[in-house]
Amino acid sequence: MSYDYRWTLINNTVIHPTPLYIFCGGGSRRLGRDKALIELDGETLLERQVRRAFPFFDQIILLSGSNHYDTPNRQIPDVLGNAGPLSGLLAALKDAELHHQQIAVIPVDVPFLADSTMKILSEYTLSENTDAATLCAGEVVQPLAGLYKCNISANLQQWIDGGQRMVMKFLEQLHLEHIRVMENELRNINFPGDVEKFIRM
Template sequence: MTYSTTPRIAVLAGGRSSRMGTDKGNLMLVGETLLARTVRLARAATGETPLVIGRVATDTNAVYLPDDVAETGPVGGLLTALRHAGGRAVLAVSCDLPALSGEAFEWLLAQSTGNLGTVTRNGEQWEPLFAVYTAAAMPLIEANIAAGKRSLHALIKAEGDGF
């Protein structure tokens, strides 16, 4: 299955940064923050202004949205992105990936998708924050949040062949 329209890119930039003690999106890499770099690469990949979820607006290079459901982590950010994508699939990307490249975006956008989306892997490890999720995944995500389940890894594992 291929995408009927290019997925909307959503940069997930919320989080407490409790393990690191500082906001990872604000870390500098070659003269720009990781968040600004991710937004720039996303914009170049599609020519469209990306969504930034979980962050207060700091510039006009993206559409900034608060989480629709607070305190739910990345799964809540993904739900917010899907709700604001107008029925399109969403390419979800974390704001703190220093090795991210334009080629990586192009590669993922060119992949076929399962009914629920396409999740990348690093060896045997799922990478749910560099993945495409279709609108069909939204009811599952909403149900998981309602049940107090906040793990994207668990959702992906439970749905298996859908991704």
């Protein structure tokens, strides 16, 4: 596979810009349909996230699970079935680890991230002793929005193979930073009435 985008050379190693992976979510029991295809202001949540991320990321890849979306963006399925978001994260880490030191991730159902936050995710470099940095607002932590080092993939694989599925519990195993954002940025779409409520706000 060829890569045609900006890169830097550090210690004679080619370092590519951080790619963005979007958790597409799939079917939602509470919403009764695929979150990615819910419309907000005339576009689907997936279209909105891709459009808003486009100015900041050279690569935007969809963690599509078992679904396939009508979009030119590259899509990768979960590595394992029935492992929840951790399976998508593992798929992203394995996809990126050959050419990247870290990845950025956002969920499709958090559609109000500020441009400044997108910029931070695209430019922020995790320190040598940090495994991940997640977005937070007050006491609210969004583990599916942030940055992850690609070299944690083996630990995550072992965690999943051991039957673990909880994202927050996995984060407790990592050297973690938080990127603080405004509280309204982490509003997410969980229930049918959320779309109408957020449009009115």
